[in-house]
Amino acid sequence: MNNTLLLHCSDSSLLAIDRLDAEAHAAAAAFVAAGTAANTVRSYRSALAYWAAWLQLRYGHTLEAGPLADTVVVQFILDHLARPEAGGWQYLLPPVLDAALVDVGVKAKLGALSYNTIRHRLAVLAKWHALKDWPSPTEATTVKTLLREARKAQTRQGVSVRKKSAAVREPLEAMLATCSDGVRGLRDRALLLLAWSGGGRRRSEVVGLQVGDVCQLDADTWLYALGITKTETEGVRREKPLRGPAAQALAAWLAAAPASTGPLFRRVYRGGRVGTAGLSCDQIARIVQRRAQLAGLDGDWSAHSLRSGFVSEAGRQGVPLGEVMAMTEHRSIHTVMGYFQAGSLLNSRATTLLTGADPVTGSSATKPLAGSHPMDSRHVAPTED
Template sequence: MNVMNNTDELKTVVEIPLELDRLANNAEEAARAFIAAGTAANTVRSYRSALTYWSAWLQLRYGRALGDGPLPDTVALQFILDHLARPLDNDDWSHLLPPGIDAALVAAKVKSKTGALAFNTVSHRLAVLSKWHQANQWPSPTEAVGVRTLLREARKAQSRQGVQVRKKTAAVLEPLQALLATCTDGVRGIRDRALLLLAWSGGGRRRSEVVGLSVNDVRQLDAETWIYTLGATKTDNSGVRREMPLRGPAAQALAAWIEVAAATSGPLFRRLYKGGRVSGRGLSGDQVARIVQRRAKLAGLEGDWSAHSLRSGFVTEAGRQGVPLGEVMAMTEHRSVGTVMGYFQAGSLLGSRASRLLENTKAEETGANLEVHPYSTEAKAR
């Protein structure tokens, strides 16, 4: 093997050597394409919306375009002060965004209405700005100590004034049963019942995971058990397909829907035409959310309902019933213990004996031997 000849040939092919710490332009574009393709569609939409807002706000506030270069931490600080309401001494609220700019953002349709933004919205847009800087290999202004301190203290100030971070209502067992009780309207009810039970009993599936399932992703083991297969999800993009169980009522509901849908391929959960005729088109994530909201309204349930209610409800109910956290996370595929613990602990505490000390004392005094479930209005004899 003639090493010298091979080296000469390579020199004629590579006209401009790359620097070791830099990517070629086309390689950088390819890397961006991989990142975009590996990100859930809902996440991409939320990123796009946040960056559109940043672009409009920067132009109006600073006369600067997003992408001109890294932003200093003062811009992130100003964004927080412009958009988060702070309490005043007279019990009123104020934020620093000039009314003219506020109105212009609404007119440009990047903001739904004038006024301060919710804490969660501001936090999300700061997180997207950080992602944007990371993608461009710039230092993120949101990591500055001053920015993180201001955001933390602003949250405390709002909390002291009674402003709480909004969470979707968790569909624990009783409200879930109320949702299912409304699914009596023919084909639509059969579909919605199967969807609700798969999303809930199948491990609190995200709406993107539910609409991503195809008919070929499910198979029946016996009358009481089905298996469904998950591919890429928000927290698992490894490409390894994982099988999850569906048992009892969830398995029965899925069997009923598949029989009615009469499909051998394509989306598992489909849109319906008038008259209950099944379409070949799959549901969208937004339609899953609307199904949950519609069923909650029909059931007369109060609260802030969404597709996420099924996921949080599954975890909360598992905590109520004392299911080990590891088993819960194996089903939900949560990667962060901190993310799942809030719901799990809330459910665990609802069933805790420590929360019923007075009831236990009264039971001893009256000689009764009763167990009162924290969500039940009736005492059940042991």
């Protein structure tokens, strides 16, 4: 039987047992691309374009030539991450190369990159090496040590990792109050409340929702279904509830812009005409920023403000962390805890030890600390350190 099978195979159709051919590589790459979120694909392409340009200018080297040495990655970090020196901030990238990177369109402006941007570029480089089955230089001890110490050095100089403002209840309500501008306001109100009350949805998840993904249970409750997301890649549908104002806002939007198929949130044109095209991730971010601006809110607002704000408010109201994560679908407790603790500590009695006031009601539960009043006879002058 084996001889019969071999008669049907020409020598050209036989594959090498120890490696994939070009067609198989292309097919595998297509699967990876199809299974990766569009935003992630765009960020990977942008980062790889930067690596390619920097390598060509700095070393005359290409990404395809082979795995990079850890010394190249160390040079990349030193070229782009500003360090405190002689009363200023220095980095090693020559100005002529900096200008060239801007000229070819892979860099937005001259100057150092942020720590987060560099970490992202290194993560993409590691992914590139993994896809090529090459050892990643980002795993080298020299690279990890440099990053850790660089982060400490920047922190000591007052450079902190920037986080978007969290839309807890008060700023969210201020944004919602601006949604009085006809059909556009109905859409934005429903979008903001679904993204926030529905578990702090990512903008990609909001964009991906279809009309068929929502159903009404009663006047005060809707369900919406999620499929593939950043952390759930199997595509198993999970239903999440929308209640109260969020359910009412969604009903009002669908009544104003009825549809049986297509994206749940669509573009609204001048005159209040609702189109058939869905919103993009960038448009979701702009809606949040526009509503924050109309509300006169200070801060740095983005679509992520809704996600972090939901978690912070849940912590503030004492919702168990397990219930919060069931809604948000965070996989990492470390990731969610930063926002959750920020909210829960707002109501902590540990923040009012001097006054003894209840952080929620403002009423005093204990006497003020002895010596807290300048005329208190028990006041003791502090000794010098």
